[in-house]
Amino acid sequence: MYDDETAMELFLEAKQNYQDRGMIKWIGFYLSDHTALLNKDNQQRYKENLQKSQQTLEEIGLLLQQSYTQNKRIALQLEALDSERKYYDDLVGRVIGQKEQLIYLATDEEDMIHLEIEQIRHVRLLGANKILTKDESDA
Structure with missing residues (x-):
């Protein structure tokens, strides 16, 4: 000790x-x-979101109308870039209304967004499932 x-x-x-x-x-x-x-x-x-093909206003309008009338989910790529000049993630949801050049989108995250049709670059109809597969998110 x-x-x-x-x-x-x-x-x-x-x-x-x-x-x-x-x-x-x-x-x-x-x-x-x-x-x-x-x-x-x-x-x-x-992660980098690839640029999708630019659709015409007629194509965009037709797909938005289809989402609204058939209550189908869609993925929207906006004509907007972040600070690093990359595209934002697609907005995913359902069209719940339209007023003149504005559409109202209820997203899967339960937000309500309104945006002008001219802001949309690409629209894609989705299946009923909530989770995008890798192939769906890249298309």
Whole structure:
């Protein structure tokens, strides 16, 4: 057993020789949930929505009308780019109304959006399922 003076000397000697490993000592504390969240964030950050073909106003109007009358889901690509000059994700939902050049879209996220028809680049009718498959989201 050590007396107080010997214990203090041993402590000071150990303190001088100890090298802190910094952040590396915390790596073992990352849980799979954390890494999954980081991976998902990276996928979202580096995801790129490809430019779809420009449809005519007649084609767009016909597909919007079909969505409204048959209560079908659609995916809209807007003629808008983000700060990195990439297209935004498609708006997915159902047309619930129209007034002159405005359409009202109820999105799958239960938001209600109104936008001008001229803002739409491409419209695509979707199936009944809520979840887009990889093939659907790339089309």
